[in-house]
Amino acid sequence: TMDILTTATRLEAKIKQGTQNDYESYLGYMDCIEEAIQFVNSTKTLKLSQKVFAQLKVLRHIGMLECETAFGMLLTRNSPIQDFSKLNNNLTEKLDLIAIDQQQLLKKLSQKLNSLNYTTYIQDYIEKRSKCMLGSISKLDIDSMIGRTNEIDETSYVKNSHAFLFFIELIIRLIEFERELAQNLISGSNFFEQNFSAIIGPSIELFVDTGESIIKTKKGATDAFCCLDLWIKLFENYDKFERLLVNDSKKFISDIKDLQMKFSRCSYFEEDVGL
16 A cells, blocks of 8 residues: 555656656556556545645656657657658558557557547647658659650550559558558547548548649540550559548548549540549
């Protein structure tokens, strides 16, 4: 009993000095404080326990704020801008952008924060992951991707050679990764009903804008084989978009469908694609 009542005194310095990158130990201290709070709360008729209860609550609040900071710093460290051009159009496996041990630490921190309804970290999560995703696809040579269509004719285009085909594969893999990551790290919240689209939205907009820009550069029949190739790729992967874009991100399905239809019309040599 006395050990529990002296928890605040024993752990005050450790809580106030922060995680110092030792997340497991810090979360252990937080568990001790929570256990002490629960015990003291059940016996707070005593004058001593009332004082200890107040001290513990203050320490818990300090610790939770530190957990928010630690989550943000750890997430930043694990959200660098990626250069996917180095994959050389090879996307045969799922993307694995954050090591499992790092995901486990982030999950433990988020679970601790969720347990006491400290949810401001979610907005930080949205901003960092959205920036990482958009920044990474922005490193693709999009200008060249758009401009190349002007140089293609029916005698020179090689099937499966346009860079936008890789973009289609990449955007699907990135949405898939971000969805699985959020499901792992932010369980127990209504995240997918309200927030997931904010992560992937800017990247999907860039993807659709790039596709439409490619269509705008077409010159009748000269680009038809290229557009047909891109339409087939979108058609073959449409069910993946439907599977991944659900809840609040379902609104992007119509954008993907419209882009697919525009490539289809472009491949049939129509001059007006409705842009």
